[in-house]
Amino acid sequence: MKLFLHVWRQKDRTDPGRMETYNAEDISPDMSFLEMLDEVNEKLIQEGNEPIAFDHDCREGICGTCSLVINGMAHGPERGTTVCQLHMRKFQDGERIVIEPWRAKAFPVIRDLIVDRSSLDRIIQAGGFVSVNTGGAHDGNALPVPKPNAETAMDAAACIGCGACAAACKNASAMLFVAAKVSHLAHLPQGQPERSQRVKKMVEQHDQEGFGHCSNQYECEAACPKEISVKFITQLNRDYLRACVSAKD
Amino acid sequence: MPSSVPTKRQLTPNSLPPGKGLLAWTLPVFSTTVGSKLLVGVTGAALTAFVIVHLIGNLKIFSGPDSINSYAKFLKDLGPLLWIMRFGLLFLFVLHIVLAIRLKLRSRSARPVPYVSEATIQASVASRTMIVTGLAILAYVVFHVAHFTLGWVQSVEITPGIYTNMLDLRDVEGRADVYTIMIYGFRNPLVSILYLAAQGFLFVHLSHGVASTFQTFGANSPRWQPAIRALGWAVAIFVCVGNSAIVLAVWTGYLKPLI
Numbered sequence: 232m233k234l235f236l237h238v239w240r241q242k243d244r245t246d247p248g249r250m251e252t253y254n255a256e257d258i259s260p261d262m263s264f265l266e267m268l269d270e271v272n273e274k275l276i277q278e279g280n281e282p283i284a285f286d287h288d289c290r291e292g293i294c295g296t297c298s299l300v301i302n303g304m305a306h307g308p309e310r311g312t313t314v315c316q317l318h319m320r321k322f323q324d325g326e327r328i329v330i331e332p333w334r335a336k337a338f339p340v341i342r343d344l345i346v347d348r349s350s351l352d353r354i355i356q357a358g359g360f361v362s363v364n365t366g367g368a369h370d371g372n373a374l375p376v377p378k379p380n381a382e383t384a385m386d387a388a389a390c391i392g393c394g395a396c397a398a399a400c401k402n403a404s405a406m407l408f409v410a411a412k413v414s415h416l417a418h419l420p421q422g423q424p425e426r427s428q429r430v431k432k433m434v435e436q437h438d439q440e441g442f443g444h445c446s447n448q449y450e451c452e453a454a455c456p457k458e459i460s461v462k463f464i465t466q467l468n469r470d471y472l473r474a475c476v477s478a479k480d
Numbered sequence: 481m482p483s484s485v486p487t488k489r490q491l492t493p494n495s496l497p498p499g500k501g502l503l504a505w506t507l508p509v510f511s512t513t514v515g516s517k518l519l520v521g522v523t524g525a526a527l528t529a530f531v532i533v534h535l536i537g538n539l540k541i542f543s544g545p546d547s548i549n550s551y552a553k554f555l556k557d558l559g560p561l562l563w564i565m566r567f568g569l570l571f572l573f574v575l576h577i578v579l580a581i582r583l584k585l586r587s588r589s590a591r592p593v594p595y596v597s598e599a600t601i602q603a604s605v606a607s608r609t610m611i612v613t614g615l616a617i618l619a620y621v622v623f624h625v626a627h628f629t630l631g632w633v634q635s636v637e638i639t640p641g642i643y644t645n646m647l648d649l650r651d652v653e654g655r656a657d658v659y660t661i662m663i664y665g666f667r668n669p670l671v672s673i674l675y676l677a678a679q680g681f682l683f684v685h686l687s688h689g690v691a692s693t694f695q696t697f698g699a700n701s702p703r704w705q706p707a708i709r710a711l712g713w714a715v716a717i718f719v720c721v722g723n724s725a726i727v728l729a730v731w732t733g734y735l736k737p738l739i
Contacts, residue, residue, distance in 0.1 A: 237596070250596055303599030329597035336590050399601075401608060402587030404513070434514050443587030444513035446610065447692040448603035461695075462702055469698025471514045475505055 232258040232319060235327045236271065238283055241340050248340065250329075253283075260320035264307060265290060265297060267319055268330075284343040292316040292456065295391030298398070299344055300331040305395035305454040313393065313456040333398035336441040337405070348394050350440035351408060355392075357436035358429035359412040361421045374420055384418035387411045389457040399454030402443030407451035409437050410467035411459050417470055427474035434471055513586070516579050521696040523576035524689050528715065530569060531682070535722045538662075542729070545659035545738060549651050552658040577618060584611050606688035613685040620678035628665060636664045663737045666730035675727050679720045686716035 234255040241248030255271050262270070265287050272282035288296035297314040301307035307317045322328065330344065338346040376384075388411070396407035413430050416422030422429070445464060452461045509515035537555075540548040555562060600608070627633040631647035638644065646664060649657040666672045691712030694700045700708055729735045 239596070248593070300595065300597075303595055303597040304601065331595055331597070334591055334593055334595055336592055401600075401603060403590035404587065406514075431508065434512050435508070438512050441590055442513075443590035444517055444583045446517075446583075446587075446607060447688075447695045448607040450601055450603045453601035460702070462700070465695055465698050465700045467698075468514060468518070468696055472518060472698055475509055475515065 232260055232322070232324045234258055234267070234319075234322065234325070237327065237329045238344070239331045239340075240283070240343055241332075243342060244339055258319055260318070262319045263290070263315055264299070264301070264317045264319065265315050284341075284345050286345045287315060290315040293391060295393035295456075298333050298346060298348070298393055298395070300333065300398055302329050305333070305398040306393075306456050310453070311456060311458045313391075316456075333394050335394075335397050335403040335405075337403070338394060338397065346394075348392075350442070351392050351394060351405065353440060354405070354409060354433055354436045355412065358425070358432035359416070361416060362425065363421065376419060380418045384415050387415035387418070387459065387463050390415075390455075390459055391457055393456060395454045395456060396451035396459075397442055399450045400443065400445075401448055401450060402446055404443040404445045404451075405437055405440075406442075406445035406464055406467065407455060407459055407461065409433050410461075410463040413470060414463040414466040417466060426470065427477055430467065430470040431474050434467075513583065516583055517696050520576060520579045520583070521693040523572045523579075525693050526572050527569075527576060528686065528690060528693075530572075531686075531719055532715070535719055538726055539722060541659060541662055541726060541735060545651060545657070548658050548662075549653075549655045553655045556656070573621070577614065580611065580614060604688060606684045607692070610685065610688060613681045616681040617678065617685060620674070620681065623674065624678075627671065628661065634665060634668060634671065636660075660737050662726065663730050663735055666727045672727045672731065676724055679723050682723075683716045683720035686719060687712060690715045 232255075236253045236255055237250050238253060239248055240251045253271055253275075255267060258267050258270065265285070268283060268285060275282045286296050286298050288294045290297075292313045292315060295313070297306075299306070299314045301314070301317075306312060306314050307321070309317050309321055332338075332340050332344045333346045333348075337350040338348055341347050390408060390411035392408065394405065394408065397403055397405035400406075413433060416429065417426055447461075447464075449461050452459065509518060537551055538548075540551050558565070606613070623633070628646075631645045635643040635645055636649070638649075646661045647656065649660050651657040651659070666675070689712075691700075691708050694704075694708045726735075
């Protein structure tokens with residue numbers, strides 16, 4: 232396969248950045264998208280040029296590190312897939328491919344296609360946890376969790392925190408991420424004591440990080456590599472409303 | 481020396497510690513994105529309810545001049561209550577617009593560098609153009625109030641050569657002749673085209689807004705989603721068809737002036 236790549240190059244945080252064009256030749260359709268970029272980088276290094284910097288880690292679709300916007304779609308055109316699991320057979324020979332980083336104020340570009348996603352970590356630190364006493368392990372069945380709740384919590388917990396929701400959102404809102412984390416704990420008994428505090432603090436932190444607002448366009452759901460449903464945003468809205476009107480605090 | 485420790489008489493029943501009162505839980509609703517959107521939803525729902533009631537009132541034109549004129553008189557006779565309703569409506573309208581614009585500006589600044597290549601997968605056109613359709617509706621409402629409430633736009637020529645302000649028309653019982661006012665209002669092609677265009681904008685705005693409100697209130701679910709979407713479309717279609725029907729009935733001559 233031969234491909235024409237338009238790639239975002241940016242030296243550091245202060246550099247305004249620009250698009251550059253590269254030709255990728257002799258690409259196997261069985262390569263993953265990242266392997267294709269590896270090939271391009273090999274060639275760039277041989278020619279004495281600076282390789283394209285991009286984030287990656289597990290390359291098996293579970294870590295949430297890879298983060299590329301391909302032709303305007305976060306993680307590329309395939310549904311429920313991270314970029315590392317996207318294969319070149321999904322593209323046409325001779326296709327023009329635009330590769331950009333996640334674009335949001337809360338995700339500043341560090342270099343080329345790598346962005347700083349510590350804003351998501353700070354949202355977790357604000358409330359995405361349960362406070363428990365450590366010690367001897369509890370008996371497995373001491374804390375009953377209804378099966379449907381366990382399933383729903385697991386669906387929400389599938390979020391790998393890649394940030395594709397915010398990248399895909401027209402308002403650069405990370406509400407699907409916050410919603411997944413809030414809903415995950417809201418469906419389990421361990422999450423109940425801090426439930427209303429958690430949702431308030433996480434939403435506040437989300438806003439402080441400079442993400443936009445959710446306007447129910449559901450682009451996040453389409454982009455999410457773990458296919459997290461926007462029904463969790465409904466849950467977040469419900470929990471937030473309840474926390475705001477509750478007489479507890 | 482008197483003690484500064486409060487006596488039992490200084491305690492008030494059911495009191496919260498300082499900083500935990502009403503303001504402590506209403507402020508986040510105004511300041512956070514989720515809270516602001518809740519308010520946009522609440523005000524939007526109230527405005528939608530108004531639009532539906534307004535339409536039902538207007539549809540009385542089809543049951544004759546007496547029906548709509550007596551309804552108009554009933555509203556006028558509410559007196560101070562009418563003014564409370566008008567100011568309440570204005571407050572909701574302004575709050576809805578101000579909060580929506582503030583959120584829009586916020587989300588615009590949330591992505592300072594735009595995508596070179598932008599793709600949309602499943603977001604509807606209506607959901608992406610809420611601010612555009614909203615501002616168009618605002619411009620229309622200003623015109624609508626100037627036209628039918630303040631009477632600044634048109635004068636009518638009932639006896640040749642004599643122009644009267646629309647709002648000065650009276651029926652045989654001395655009531656404001658809303659029936660004739662509406663018919664003369666929509667007989668002007670430029671004005672009625674503007675009204676029909678505004679109905680188009682309102683249709684698009686409501687087609688996203690109504691269903692979206694349920695999501696914002698946390699009242700959406702996979703089970704209810706189809707019903708909620710259908711309700712959104714039903715409200716949008718009802719408002720658009722109902723309002724347009726009055727204009728079209730005047731155009732086609734189905735509704736004719738009595739004088």
